[in-house]
Amino acid sequence: MRENVEILVAEDDEGHFSLIRKNLVRAGIDNNIFRFADGQKRLDSLILNNKDTTEKGYLLILDIRMPKVGGIEVLEKLRLNSRLRKIPVIVLTTTDDPKEVAICHTLGCSMYIVKPVEYDNYIDAIRKIGQFLSIIEIPQIDTEQ
Amino acid sequence: MKVEYKVITGSIAFGLAVWVIDAALDYFIFYKGDSFWGLMVTDIPEHEVHIRSLMLVFFAIFGILLSNAIGKLKRARDELKNNNQQLVASEQQLKAANQQLVAGEQQLRAANQQLVAGEQQLRAANQQLVADEQQLKAANQQLTAGEQQLRAANQQLVADEQQLKAANQQLTAGEQQLRATNQELVAGERKLRRQSGFLRNVINSIGNPFYVIDANDYTIIDANDYAVKLANCTDVGTNQLTEKTTCYALTHGLDKPCDGAEHQCPIELVKRTKKPAVVEHAHCNRDSRGHVFEYHAHPIFDEAGEVFQIIEYSLDITDRKKAEDDREHMLKELTAKTKELESIVYVASHDLRSPLVNIQGFSRELRDSCETVRSTLEKEEFKSLLDKDLLTVLDEDIPEAVRFISASTRMMDSLLSGLLRLSRLSRVELEIRKLDMNALLSNVVGSMGYQIKNVAAKVQVDPLDSCLGDESQIGQIFTNILDNALKYLDNSRPGMIHVSCSEKDDCCVYCVEDNGIGIDLEHQSKIFEIFHRLDPGRTEGEGLGLTTARRILDRHDGSIWVESEPGKASRFFISVPKA
Structure with missing residues (x-):
């Protein structure tokens, strides 16, 4: 996995973020990991602040249930934005409602993982993300557009 | 010559x-x-x-x-x-x-x-x-x-x-x-x-006003005692019943027949349609209460087939009206509440899982940290610090606390999942069609083959009539009931489960009978309650199987009930509209 890829975690729960980060690090991921507390902030920073994205690739880990702008809305807006549509998105959420899973896949999420309460399973899930990161090619965002 | x-x-x-x-x-x-x-x-x-x-x-x-x-x-x-x-x-x-x-x-x-x-x-x-x-x-x-x-x-x-x-x-x-x-x-x-x-007696015995009215000039030709009495105690009206009294003067104090949508004239309606009619009128009695009357008007035809007289009686439906309004209001409220409740259940079961992830995650982190502390203290330089109390804390108290936290979290998650499934059940659209119950039961029993073999039970399914229902949901009911039957078998005798079918009032009544431990009479009504488990220690489960079955059958216009002899057998009856 390339060094200049940043992992963005849209997660309103600080505890969840902490557990995600711990386990990503334990799985050997040493890229920069940033957290955004809600979807609005996430979107604003991605869409408005495009100066420092020249050399970077992004991977987004997205929670569905968030205040202000929910995960599905973030996905929709990303897919409508020609500059950001290629960002791989992993949905990591408590919701296992088949309807929402289907919507996320329709909107083109790369992976959908239900947050298991059972911690061992949770660790497994995060490791899956680690594996995913190591095999995919993350496109750079083209700032010319 | x-x-x-x-x-x-x-x-x-x-x-x-x-x-x-x-x-x-x-x-x-x-x-x-x-x-x-x-x-x-x-x-x-x-x-x-x-x-x-x-x-x-x-x-x-x-x-x-x-x-x-x-x-x-x-x-x-x-x-x-x-x-x-x-x-x-x-x-x-x-x-x-x-x-x-x-x-x-x-x-x-x-x-x-x-x-x-x-x-x-x-x-x-x-x-x-x-x-x-x-x-x-x-x-x-x-x-x-x-x-x-x-x-x-x-x-x-x-x-x-x-x-x-x-x-x-x-x-x-x-x-x-x-x-x-x-x-x-x-x-x-x-x-x-x-x-x-006799007729006069009958008419007079009616506890509601009864009139015979001339269809042409609206005069009251005949009236029963109650109508006369009512004429004397109504705020409006002439209070006197003579040969020339008209219906509108008597009941409304008007000088012309009723009209308009509020006070539609039943006589006009019957004359026009030549059919019996019912209209509602608002009156005010001496008790100053607003009363609603339902007027029933019935035509009497002459030889030419024209309406010439009308039989009319009125019912005071004030209480009924109020009850209807109340019921409608309550129904609306109930629908809103149910919707609200469903959305609360849905949202809560998601949002409540979120903290559980943390509790479980961090308690595990805590346990790992505790082990790190323990192994660090075992090093030579800290060994003097490891006294008996600290060892008890590190080896017993903390792991025990973490174990209980984990177990409770797991339990909580399981309950929330159940709640979520139940709420989802009510939101899923039913696909009602004719079901081949023999095929359905064969699938259900087939999918439970492992469990059945495990407890060495024998399952016998009689030929079953078809019913109208949603295949997956009706299948779910039988899965839950058979699952219960297998769980609560009596270990002292070979397990026997028998599925049969009968018919009652346009419904198929399926019976799942087992020879298990049975259910005490006082518990029989509780087993359909949500999260109710008779013997939590004995078996696994969320206590949702029968609640789910009942909820599904409510939506199918069906029902479920149980008969049981403790220590001998239980019979679960499932009634579904027949095909």
């Missing part, structure tokens, strides 16, 4: 002429010096006198022959003439004879005409005779017909007499019938009076 002589003379003259002419010719041609005369009697030029003599002889003979011929011709002509005269005479004789013949023929014709006329007269006479004969025949027929008429008239008279006799009998019978009818009428009148009195 005769012609014959003329011819001889002529011929000789012609011979002499030729002599002269020849001599003249000879004179002019040959002998110019000689005299003519000389030439005529000489033999100059050569033999001329001889030739001329010969020719004279020749002509004289010719004349004789010709004269002879002419004489013959003359005689023949005269003979012809004679013959002709004779012929003419004969012809005249013939003509005379002919005329005689013609006259004879005419006489014959006349005689013939007379004969024809005679024959015609004879024929006419004959026709006259024939006609006379026909007239005679006709007269004879008329006589015969007259006789027949007379006979028929006689028969008619005989028949008339018989009819008269029959009519007389009928009259006698009619008289008897009239007498009987009269008796019936008298009895009928008595009955009618009784019935009329």
Whole structure:
């Protein structure tokens, strides 16, 4: 996995973020990991602040249930934005409602993982993300557009 | 002179002429010096006198022959003439004879005409005779017909007499019938009076106003006691019931019939539609309470099929109206609450899982950290710090706390999952169709093969009738009930589960019977409650199986109930509308 890829975690729960980060690090991921507390902030920073994205690739880990702008809305807006549509998105959420899973896949999420309460399973899930990161090619965002 | 002589003379003259002419010719041609005369009697030029003599002889003979011929011709002509005269005479004789013949023929014709006329007269006479004969025949027929008429008239008279006799009998019978009818009428009148009195009693016994109203002028023709009483205690109205009181004056105090959507006139409606009608009116009674009345109007038709009277009664539906409004209000509220509750359950079960992830995650982190502390303290430099109390904390207290936290979290998660499933169950759209229950049960039992083998139970499924339902949800019910049956078998005897079917009130009633531990009577009503588990220690589960079954059956217009003999058997009955 390339060094200049940043992992963005849209997660309103600080505890969840902490557990995600711990386990990503334990799985050997040493890229920069940033957290955004809600979807609005996430979107604003991605869409408005495009100066420092020249050399970077992004991977987004997205929670569905968030205040202000929910995960599905973030996905929709990303897919409508020609500059950001290629960002791989992993949905990591408590919701296992088949309807929402289907919507996320329709909107083109790369992976959908239900947050298991059972911690061992949770660790497994995060490791899956680690594996995913190591095999995919993350496109750079083209700032010319 | 005769012609014959003329011819001889002529011929000789012609011979002499030729002599002269020849001599003249000879004179002019040959002998110019000689005299003519000389030439005529000489033999100059050569033999001329001889030739001329010969020719004279020749002509004289010719004349004789010709004269002879002419004489013959003359005689023949005269003979012809004679013959002709004779012929003419004969012809005249013939003509005379002919005329005689013609006259004879005419006489014959006349005689013939007379004969024809005679024959015609004879024929006419004959026709006259024939006609006379026909007239005679006709007269004879008329006589015969007259006789027949007379006979028929006689028969008619005989028949008339018989009819008269029959009519007389009928009259006698009619008289008897009239007498009987009269008796019936008298009895009928008595009955009618009784019935009329009964009807009056019935009408008066009605605890609601009852009117008979004239459809034309809206006057009240008849009313029961209650209507009269009501007229006296209503705020509005005339308070008096006379022959001229109209319905609108009595019940509304109006001077014209009711109208408009608020107070539609039932009489007008019935007259227009010719059918019974029901309308609602708001009245105000002396108790100052607003009352709602339901007016029932029924048409009475005249012979022409027109509505001429109307039966009308009213019911005070104030309480019913209020109850209906209340019910509608409550129904709305209930629907809203149910929706709200469902959304609360849905949202809560998601949002409540979120902290559980942290609790579980961090308690595990805590346990790992604790192990790190423990292993660090075991190093030489810290070993002195490890006293008995610290060891108890590190080895027992903290792991125990973490274990309980984890177990509770797991339990909580399981409950939340159950709640979520239940709430989802109500939101899923049902796909109702005819279900082949034999195939469905075969699938369900097949999918539980491992469990069934595990407890060494025997499952027997009878032929089952089809029902109407959602395949996956009905399948879920049987899975849950069979699962329960397998869980609560009695270990002291071989497990037996029997699925059967019966029919009741348009429903298929399926029965799942087991020979398990049974359910105490006091617990039987509780087993369908959410999260209720009779024996939590004995088996795994969330206590949602029967709640789910009941919820599914509620949505299918079905039902579920249980019969059980503790220690012997349980029978779960599932009723689903039949196909």
